[in-house]
Amino acid sequence: MERPSKEDQLFLEARVLALSxxxxxxxxxxxxxxxxxxxxxxxxxxxxxxxxxxxxxxxxALVRVAATTPAKAGKWLG
Structure with a gap:
């Protein structure tokens, strides 16, 4: 399985933050x-x-994920 890109990792960190x-x-x-x-x-x-x-x-924590989260949200959320 391919390792997530840095942008994907940031989005996933944002999801973890929100779900937490x-x-x-x-x-x-x-x-x-x-x-x-x-x-x-x-x-x-x-x-x-x-x-x-x-x-x-x-x-x-917010600064680390804020840069790419909005652009990536559509990829995972539909």
């Missing part, structure tokens, strides 16, 4: 954006809370 945050929020009894219909009032509120939690993550 989802698991942590779930363990804390918090809701996640995927618990609601996209665009609903509750979804918007939870997305805001999720983003606030994400901003508490180490800036170093």
């Amino acid at each position: 945050l989802v698991a942590i929020r779930r363990a804390q009894g918090k809701l996640n954006p995927n618990d609601f219909q996209v665009g609903s009032v509750k979804w918007v509120a939870v997305v805001k809370e999720f983003a606030e939690d994400l901003m508490r993550v180490s800036s170093e």
Whole structure:
């Protein structure tokens, strides 16, 4: 099996970060954006809370994955 490229690795790190945050929020009894219909009032509120939690993550971790994540998202998410 071919080793993932650096960009692929960064995207995967971003996914791990997001999934970790989802698991942590779930363990804390918090809701996640995927618990609601996209665009609903509750979804918007939870997305805001999720983003606030994400901003508490180490800036170093965010800088490492931010450069390629948006461009690569479509490749894995459909």
